[in-house]
Amino acid sequence: MELVQLLLGGIANGCIYGLIALGFVLIYKASEGVNFAQGDMMMLGAFVTLGFVNADRMDLPFLPGVALACLVMGCVGYGIDRFLVRGVFGQPQFAMVILTIALGFALRFVAGTIWGYSPLVLETPLAGVNLELAAGLAVSAADAATIVTTVVLTVLLWAFFARTRLGLAIQAASQNQLAAYYMGIPVKFVNSLVWALSGIVATVAGVLYAAKGAIDPNIGLLGIKAFAAAVIGGFGSLPGALAGGVIVGLIEATAQRYGPSGISQMAPYALMLLVLVFWPGGLFAQIRAKKV
Amino acid sequence: MRFIFKTSYDRDIDLFEDGWHRARIAALLAVLVALPFLLGEYYLAEATNLLIWSLAGMGLMLLVGHSGQVSLGHAAFLAIGAYTDAALMHCGLPWPVAFAAAGLVSGLFGALVAIPAIRMSGIYLAIATLALFVLVEEAVILAEPITGGIGGIMAPPIQLFGISFERYGALANFYWLCLGVVAAVTLAYANLLRSPTGRAFMAVRDSEVSARALGINVARTKTLAFGLSCAATGLAGSLMGHFLGFFNYEAFSIFISINLLLVVTIGGLGFIQGAFLGAILIAAVPQVLSILRDVSGIDTSGYPGLETVVFAAILIGFIIYEPMGLYGRWLKIRTFFDLFPLCRRDMFRRQKSYLKTERMR
Incomplete structure (x- = not known):
């Protein structure tokens, strides 16, 4: 029973990593660049929601507040692409890596200046509610909501990419920008749209993360763990990101419980390096090496 | 504008363009050597710090700027260098041995890491090095008997032939020591770039496929680049340890990695001068x-x-408006005056490369 409880907590944590990783994957799918500021976008999303929802701030009802925050963060994501990332369009991938790292610092500064550096708690209706699944097996409402939301969001996004015209256009733009452009796809606009989408996903991740504890501007560093998730799942695969996140969450939880101290910090990264060595494209690989 | 008439191959690959160039470098070196007599204690310490950072920057520049591999974890190699040096000196070894060992250990570790890393490219490599950094940081905390764990470790003062090179007691001596190391590494770096190995680095950076077609062993070249880069960074780490005097794992945080990346990007990727700028x-x-x-x-x-x-x-501004960095900007300004009325705006325009992926879905 204890093990099941442990694994459940691990899965819920892993879903958060999976959600952040979804944001990476979205942007990777569209422009084959990695947004190193994704963790910080999640942090900003959580703070924007806090600004709308908390009683001492704007005191909106919870769900409309989250929706509004999603809207705001969507605009932020769109704006980041329109005004910053588009500036490095057509430059080597490396440029975008550095740009988004710098952007992460800027976002952290913005959040710290507006909301302060001390931990704050987002007021959610999920707080303190526990669901009894079986005798001795309880799951907190926040964990349950995290798991359900993550699965639903992953399925929705997967359907969006596989079934809709816009999703196909995004995939086309990511596979060959020039060819997609010739086919009449507005590549730049599509890219901005994906950034907006990843801003929204980041907000959802942020809210779910905040439901489980306090937030401060440095939680964006969680993004590094989400990298591990994205890499293990294979960049560019939506279900892979989720699977990777859950794997990281499970490993972390079990290592923390059964391993010596310090191992739980290292385990996700060690696993990620192993995956990179033996399956360079991740478990859900989508890249084949170019042969000469 | 002036044309340099080259009459032999040796003249063509000479380190210096002409006598004037040679004289300028000599003058710069002379000023740097005389610096302790010109500056106060505070600014001399800053200058020493700057030299150490340029050394670390050169390490990363070799990797990012000249062989086209991105590393977000170079602080790990700084840490390895610093801890190796301090640990060996605590064992009673003299500084030159510990210093060389610091470079060697980080270089070997880097080459070891490169064996899986060279199979990745671009983003994957960046993330793998980031993971490596986290692993090294945790390992440093765990390996308490050697590294002092969270508490940290003291870098013993350097003594050579009875002369003290302590950072606080004899700052000028320590500065000259750093200057010597930096000058030697810079010279080695500049020479490397005109050797077949250095050319191979740049060929791999520009196109792996065509480099392979020209008979370059890409895996070996990349591993070598990684090893050399990490060795230089390890040397810088060792000096940094002595500069700090007392340090723990926090001295080599992820921000140091990112600052290093900042050094090479803002300075100008692909130019040794860029690391210094x-x-x-x-x-x-x-x-x-x-x-x-x-x-x-x-x-x-x-x-x-x-x-x-x-x-x-600053970083965002440079990436968007001046991807060639400070040194690139200087080159543009110089060309403008060299060619005065004939310089055209598009002379430095870069070819844009649009994404074409090998993904299946």
Whole structure:
């Protein structure tokens, strides 16, 4: 029973990593660049929601507040692409890596200046509610909501990419920008749209993360763990990101419980390096090496 | 404008363009050697710090700028260098041995890491090095008997032939020591770039496929680049350890990695000079900020992290508007005056490369 409880907590944590990783994957799918500021976008999303929802701030009802925050963060994501990332369009991938790292610092500064550096708690209706699944097996409402939301969001996004015209256009733009452009796809606009989408996903991740504890501007560093998730799942695969996140969450939880101290910090990264060595494209690989 | 008439191959690959170039470098070196007599204690310490940063920057420049591999974890190699040096000196070995060992250990570790890393490219490599950095950081905390764990470790003062090179007691000596190391590494680096190995690095950077077609062993070249880069960074780490005097794992945080990346990007990717220019910028920004604060009288204590955000803004500005960095900008200005009425705006325009992926879905 204890093990099941442990694994459940691990899965819920892993879903958060999976959600952040979804944001990476979205942007990777569209422009084959990695947004190193994704963790910080999640942090900003959580703070924007806090600004709308908390009683001492704007005191909106919870769900409309989250929706509004999603809207705001969507605009932020769109704006980041329109005004910053588009500036490095057509430059080597490396440029975008550095740009988004710098952007992460800027976002952290913005959040710290507006909301302060001390931990704050987002007021959610999920707080303190526990669901009894079986005798001795309880799951907190926040964990349950995290798991359900993550699965639903992953399925929705997967359907969006596989079934809709816009999703196909995004995939086309990511596979060959020039060819997609010739086919009449507005590549730049599509890219901005994906950034907006990843801003929204980041907000959802942020809210779910905040439901489980306090937030401060440095939680964006969680993004590094989400990298591990994205890499293990294979960049560019939506279900892979989720699977990777859950794997990281499970490993972390079990290592923390059964391993010596310090191992739980290292385990996700060690696993990620192993995956990179033996399956360079991740478990859900989508890249084949170019042969000469 | 002036044409240099080259009459032999040796003349063509000479380190210096002409006598004037040679004289300028000599003058720069002379000024640097005389610096302890010109500057006060505080600014001399800053200059030493700058030299160490340029050394680390050169390490990363070799990797990012000249062989096209991105590393976000170079602080790990700084840490390895610093801890190797301190641990060996605590065992009673003299400094030159510990220093060489620091370079060797980080270089070997780097080459070892490169064996899986060279199979990745671009983003994957960046993330793998980031993971490596986290692993090394945790390992440093766990390996308490060697590294002192969270508490940290003291770098013993350097003594050579009865002369003290201690950072606080004999700063000028320590400065000259760093200058010597930096000058030697710079010379080696410049020579490397005109050797077949250095050319192979650049060929691999520009196109792996065509480099392979020309008979370059890509895996070996990349591993070598990784090893050399990490060795240089390890040397810098060892000096940094002595400069700090007492350090723990926090001295080599992820921000150091990112600052290093900042050094090479802002300085100008692919130019040795870029590492120095970037290091100057890194060292100057906090000074300028504090001077501005004193002059303007604005209280910035309510905005922690202001320095970082200024760095971030500079970085974003450079990436978008001047991807060639400070040295690239200087080259453009120089060309403008060299060719005076004939310079055209598009002379430095870069070919844009649009994404074409090998993904299946």
